Amino acid sequence: MYAQSLNQQVEGTTAPEDAEAAARFQARVDAEERIEPNDWMPAAYRRTLVRQISQHAHSEIVGMLPEGNWITRAPSLRRKAALIAKVQDECGHGMYLYAAAETLGVTREQLVDELLAGKAKYSSIFNYPTLTWADIGAIGWLVDGAAIMNQIPLCRCSFGPYSRAMIRVCKEESFHQRQGYEIMLTLARGTAAQKVMAQDALNRWWWPCLMMFGPPDAQSQHSDASTRWKIKRFSNDALRQKFVDATVPQAHFLGLTLPDPALRFNEATSHWEFGEIDWTEFKQVLAGNGPCNRDRMAARRAAHTSGDWVREAAQAYAAKERARSAAAAGAA
């Protein structure tokens, strides 16, 4: 059921590295060539990619939960179908990304086990609750919108399988973003109660979305090597600014107010300047203390554990089938 690994284990790549190979590798990256799974690569590059791609995959899968929370309560059949399709797309993204990580010598099972053991991270945005239908609009518009800002540059990532996965994923994310915005627009033009619902969702999701771009550049740990390897092409702060600049006019078009009294347009720089982000909240959510961290992990563990017997059955049946066809071949 799960793809086999093509390469050696990550832990196995501790041999002292050949300086010449490293220089050749960097030259290829500098020339914007794509690195493929069986090409030589520095162990740290491989480790960085496994960490980043698997975190990204986990985020897609955990991200199914807050939106899945509204599938059974979607307000029209059209919205219900669109939401199921959207959550299903996120599942597909998780699957392509696990497959991209597997080309680096890990298996989906290992990665999932790390997630369920609480050793792997996923995007902290999914540790916030979806309280009303407007949250489904806000997530599509803002969370998928922020994801696109992060992911468009990854379409040019130096690692071939990751960049190809991102090209496919980005197309779907921009569809999700438009769909989410359309939900917000319908609410903003709806009844007074719907407008209140839309504003409340924006109030709750705005700051956590700004945190999705990660800590300020001054505090970011991984950026230097990732930039040199052309995994990361823009800094956290640059992407965050791009997102704010794109999103503020969209909020204004909806007739909604951003929950930031310090927000102002700087004519000289043509950027929207925004207030101080509460990094304490970010650190707390990352440390497991967000409103839904425990619920999200409990839901993933429950799905996995209550599926143990199903996966075992599928394996047992496949083994019996192999034995039966071997016996049939032997008898022939």
Add this chain to the structure above:
Amino acid sequence: MYTGSITVADTPLLRYVLSRADDALVLGHRLSEWCGHAPVLEEDMALSNMALDLIGQARALYTYAAEVEGAGRDEDAYAYLRDVTSYANLLLVEQPNGDFAQTIVRQLLFSAFIDPYWRALMTSSDPTLAAIAAKAEKESAYHLRHASEWTVRLGDGTPESHERAQQALDTLWPFTGELFTVPAGDRGLIDAGVAVDPETLRAPWRATVARVVERATLTLPADGWMQRGGREGRHSEHLGHLLSDLQYLQRAFPGATW
């Protein structure tokens, strides 16, 4: 402007179309409950696909119901503003998901019936129903294949999966008799070639199920007492809870557009 539950005209064709739409919506809703919680990601995808197919079928049928009724309603009015006793789906499709075996066996028992049903309905004298059936049949053929493969895997997998699959089959069997009932209003539609007589599908249904059950090394339950009532709005308690979720926003904010 929607204010409360609607009262639907009581004509045979409308009742017939709504009952088929309700089957598709209720089962699609059940399958969608798995999204994010399935045993493997591949099944999150597959169960969501089937949910989407069924909800799509329901939408086509409710839209046709609106045309038949001619009361200016849309698909959502029928789905969101009818109470439990107005829903006319089979009891089988409203049964809870249970474990994965129960979901799969429920899908097998329903798909083995509905796939040949749609095939037969493709020659309906009602062109709209014939067109809906032609699209739905392609989808139900896949649902039947998927459910059959999993039933075999579970039945012939481990002792635990065998036990669970047998348990699911025994639990759901009493709901299969209702597949073949003909509500009073349907007789005229069957005679006019609009609807299909489900009795003609009993033997093929049984043959399909028996073949899968045998490959799965399971035992076909004996035909004991069969539960019925769904077609007349006499449901299990489960449907009310399903509708409380499904209809919550439309009921809480009457008249709003979403």
